[in-house]
Amino acid sequence: MVRITPKHVLLIKCVIHLVALSYLIVHYYWAFTDNLGADPVKAIIHFTGMGSINLLLITLCVSPVAKKYRQANLMKTRRLLGLYTAFYALCHISNYLFFDLQFDWGNLLQDIIKRPYITVGFLSFVILVALSITSPSAIQRAMKRTWQKLHNYVYLSLVLGITHYLWSLKTLTTEPLIYLLMSCFLLYLRKDKITLFKRRVT
Amino acid sequence: MFKEQSIGKVLTENDVTDENIFLNRRKMLKRMGFVGAGSLLATSQNANAISLFGKKKESFVTAPVAHTKNTEYQITETLTPESKVTTYNNFYEFGTSKSDPAENAQSLTVNPWEVKITGAVEKSFTLSYDDLYNMFDIEERIYRFRCVEAWSMVIPWLGFPLYKLIKKAKPLSKAKYVAFKTLYRPSEMPGQKSRFVGGGIDYPYVEGLRMDEAMHPLTLMSVGVYGKTLPPQNGAPIRLVVPWKYGFKSIKSVVEINFTEKEPPTTWNILAPQEYGFYANVNPAVSHPRWSQASERRITSGGLLTRNRIDTLPFNGYSEVASLYDGMNLRKYY
Numbered sequence: 001m002v003r004i005t006p007k008h009v010l011l012i013k014c015v016i017h018l019v020a021l022s023y024l025i026v027h028y029y030w031a032f033t034d035n036l037g038a039d040p041v042k043a044i045i046h047f048t049g050m051g052s053i054n055l056l057l058i059t060l061c062v063s064p065v066a067k068k069y070r071q072a073n074l075m076k077t078r079r080l081l082g083l084y085t086a087f088y089a090l091c092h093i094s095n096y097l098f099f100d101l102q103f104d105w106g107n108l109l110q111d112i113i114k115r116p117y118i119t120v121g122f123l124s125f126v127i128l129v130a131l132s133i134t135s136p137s138a139i140q141r142a143m144k145r146t147w148q149k150l151h152n153y154v155y156l157s158l159v160l161g162i163t164h165y166l167w168s169l170k171t172l173t174t175e176p177l178i179y180l181l182m183s184c185f186l187l188y189l190r191k192d193k194i195t196l197f198k199r200r201v202t
Numbered sequence: 203m204f205k206e207q208s209i210g211k212v213l214t215e216n217d218v219t220d221e222n223i224f225l226n227r228r229k230m231l232k233r234m235g236f237v238g239a240g241s242l243l244a245t246s247q248n249a250n251a252i253s254l255f256g257k258k259k260e261s262f263v264t265a266p267v268a269h270t271k272n273t274e275y276q277i278t279e280t281l282t283p284e285s286k287v288t289t290y291n292n293f294y295e296f297g298t299s300k301s302d303p304a305e306n307a308q309s310l311t312v313n314p315w316e317v318k319i320t321g322a323v324e325k326s327f328t329l330s331y332d333d334l335y336n337m338f339d340i341e342e343r344i345y346r347f348r349c350v351e352a353w354s355m356v357i358p359w360l361g362f363p364l365y366k367l368i369k370k371a372k373p374l375s376k377a378k379y380v381a382f383k384t385l386y387r388p389s390e391m392p393g394q395k396s397r398f399v400g401g402g403i404d405y406p407y408v409e410g411l412r413m414d415e416a417m418h419p420l421t422l423m424s425v426g427v428y429g430k431t432l433p434p435q436n437g438a439p440i441r442l443v444v445p446w447k448y449g450f451k452s453i454k455s456v457v458e459i460n461f462t463e464k465e466p467p468t469t470w471n472i473l474a475p476q477e478y479g480f481y482a483n484v485n486p487a488v489s490h491p492r493w494s495q496a497s498e499r500r501i502t503s504g505g506l507l508t509r510n511r512i513d514t515l516p517f518n519g520y521s522e523v524a525s526l527y528d529g530m531n532l533r534k535y536y
Contacts, residue, residue: 034505037301038282038290039353041499041506095506100499102511107494115492167492170351171401171473173298 006071014078020030020084024091041099048095052088053130053161053179059085060158079135081168082154086128089161092123121164127157155190158183215449248344262308262438264430266470267340269360275343275420280502284428290501291435292349293454295384295391298401303435310390310434310455317440319367322377326523328372334425334440339364342429343422348484348518350448354498359443360426365417373461380416381466382442383408384460403469409453410466411444411482414526420445446517478536483527484518488523488536 004012027047030039036047057069059081066074101107111118131151140147162183166176187194293303311498317329329337340360368380386394386406393400415421422443425432432438436456444451450470460466470478476489486496500510517523527535 004317028506032505032507036501036505038286039300039499039501041510042300042353044506099506100511102509104511107497110494117492165320171294171403173401174398177398 001069004071006073006183007077009073009076012074013080016080016084018076020051020055020088024088034082041095045092045095048088048092049165052085053165055081055085055088056154056158056161057182057186060154063191064186068139082128083132083135086125086132089125089128100171102129117164117167120160120167124157124164126161127153127160131157152193155194159185172189218497219395220484226247257425260308260435262310264426264433266430267335267360267426269340269342269429272341272343275345277344277346277356279344279346279356279393279500281344282357282501283503286501286503287355287357287427288433288436292449293435293437294401294403294406295393295405295455296435297393297399304433306392307434310438312439312455314433315439315457317456318458318460320458321381322374323461323464324372324374325370329440331439335431338366340425345422345443345445346518347443347445347452347516349448350450350478350482350490350495352490352493352495352498352514353501354512354514354518355501359422360429361422361424361440361443364418364421364423364442365419367423367459368417371461375522376463377461378413379462379464379466380411381411381452381458381460381462382411384408384453384457384462385455385457403473406457407453407469408466409442409451409468410462411451412526415523416443418526419525420520420523427461446484446520446523448478448484450478451482457485481527481532481535483516483523483532483536484514485532485536486514487514487516488533 026159027036027044030036031044034040036043059078062078062081066072076187097103097105097108111123113119113124131154134143134147134150143150165179166172169176223337290300290302291303292300293307296303296306304389313331315329315331316333317334318326319328320326340362342358342360344356344358346354347357354430362379384407385391388394388405390403391400393403394405411421412496422445424437424443425440427433427436432441436475437452437456440456441454444457451468464481468478468480471480483494489495495509495514498514500512502508502510504510515521
């Protein structure tokens with residue numbers, strides 16, 4: 001088995017940057033030039049939303065994979081994936097505000113309060129922002145044990161994000177069910193952590 | 203490309219992006235080896251980039267339809283380009299994504315076709331494929347089309363008003379409603395074959411109107427769009443168009459028109475009665491439980507920066523139908 005070295009980590013990070021950014025840039029280019037289907041606004045909203053969910057799922061795969069294959073260095077790629085998750089989510093909500101609601105802030109506020117699927121999506125986003133802000137190593141060290149507690153909220157963010165996605169659909173098809181299954185599986189892998197968390201809360 | 207588009211001027215085929223390119227793009231993406239990243243690419247619908255690799259696949263052939271322009275129904279709003287009208291469709295029989303129908307409906311057989319006119323009428327009869335275009339004068343009407351999902355288009359339909367057909371059938375006095383049914387043909391409609399493809403709807407799709415709604419001169423049986431016969435994704439060969447109601451009322455690929463005494467069941471109402479009512483009149487004052495209906499985005503041309511959000515009007519701007527609902531609580535009968 002190949003050991004993942006810091007050099008490999010650098011390479012993996014480059015690939016993450018390249019893929020995450022190029023997808024985004026290409027899609028925005030298509031959307032701005034009206035080449036993203038009949039409704040580029042809806043298309044770019046869906047692309048960034050699904051992109052964020054995909055990235056979150058990949059992020060949550062890192063630690064189980066690293067553990068199973070004893071690749072401690074792999075963990076060093078997780079933060080970057082997490083940050084791109086939050087960045088895609090930021091694009092998602094910005095797209096909604098800028099291009100769909102077209103800066104109708106009042107409407108956004110109303111949606112967040114009145115429409116449950118948007119409320120849960122927004123909460124999911126707030127968690128991702130909090131995790132991103134506290135992601136630098138210096139802050140992590142300063143926060144000590146609170147940091148891990150805060151960052152366990154990523155599981156809640158996943159639950160809220162998937163709920164937001166499923167709730168936004170008119171009917172259920174195969175694809176959302178696959179996402180639901182994948183999420184359940186990734187949460188199942190953390191069942192000890194989650195029960196521990198629950199016990200501490202109650 | 204469509205900026206100069208004005209009302210009444212029908213686009214020529216040179217004006218639009220080749221449909222085949224649109225229809226082919228997902229297949230091309232797969233061929234290019236993006237399958238693994240499929241979910242990231244799920245919404246990518248780039249026509250130009252893919253056309254470099256595009257190989258034409260057989261698409262449905264539409265034909266020009268002889269028609270006259272009905273001057274009463276020519277509005278001055280910018281038309282939605284034909285390429286968008288024919289690639290952005292809700293037709294769950296062919297899949298739930300907006301681009302699915304244009305991709306999966308191309309091999310639908312529309313000729314021969316039969317529309318049975320039946321139920322509480324003096325004269326039951328059946329329309330053949332040729333009858334659709336010849337029994338009544340075909341006129342062009344430009345209508346606003348408002349989807350319940352809060353987007354809208356402006357579409358030049360070809361067709362004949364439903365009342366002409368109803369008069370021919372001579373409904374009995376006990377006929378109070380008109381029920382419509384879409385084709386049921388799982389062999390050509392993947393959504394009917396698999397519940398997962400078709401969004402869990404019990405097919406065939408059914409819709410209905412009250413008799414006075416059906417008789418209203420605005421209510422159109424459409425057999426074409428943009429000067430040509432309907433492509434399958436738009437409901438070939440014949441569909442209903444009720445411009446003051448949300449789009450799901452405008453049932454596609456109709457095979458049966460049945461006159462009934464009681465309010466007929468309607469598909470979306472069966473699926474989610476708290477979200478979709480029988481009447482489904484466009485109404486900015488009554489929100490969908492999950493989103494506002496106060497405004498809509500008009501799909502024309504232009505990219506992300508097009509300011510296309512407009513206020514939604516009661517009855518989609520067709521105030522002449524308001525009297526049909528005098529004294530009715532439209533909040534209750536949504």
